[in-house]
Amino acid sequence: MGKLIYTGLGYSFDIEDRALAHLRVIFMNKLRRGEPFMFHHTAGDGSGTRSSWIHPSIPVVFHFYGSRAPVLNRRWVDDLMREANGPNGLTIIPEPDPDSPVMPERA
Numbered sequence: 001m002g003k004l005i006y007t008g009l010g011y012s013f014d015i016e017d018r019a020l021a022h023l024r025v026i027f028m029n030k031l032r033r034g035e036p037f038m039f040h041h042t043a044g045d046g047s048g049t050r051s052s053w054i055h056p057s058i059p060v061v062f063h064f065y066g067s068r069a070p071v072l073n074r075r076w077v078d079d080l081m082r083e084a085n086g087p088n089g090l091t092i093i094p095e096p097d098p099d100s101p102v103m104p105e106r107a
């Protein structure tokens with residue numbers, strides 16, 4: 001279990017290391033291009049969903065507790081990037097089979 005720390009608001013999100021490694025790619029690419037986006041994450045205590053506006057001017061920390069970096073699933077990276085670029089923002093979606101067909105665009 002890793003942790004995503006959004007220092008602008010003092011929020012931290014507990015996220016499994018495998019998902020966090022994939023999210024890091026999405027955040028890095030969006031913020032490197034200066035593209036802010038909405039990130040939605042279910043609260044760990046079951047109290048609902050937290051939505052945060054992710055902006056390049058606010059530091060983000062990715063804290064991994066595992067000792068080995070997971071192998072990235074390119075399919076999942078593509079699907080998560082599509083989510084982040086969509087009108088509703090980024091939500092962690094289930095990891096697809098790497099050989100599955102392309103996820104259709106959401107309206």
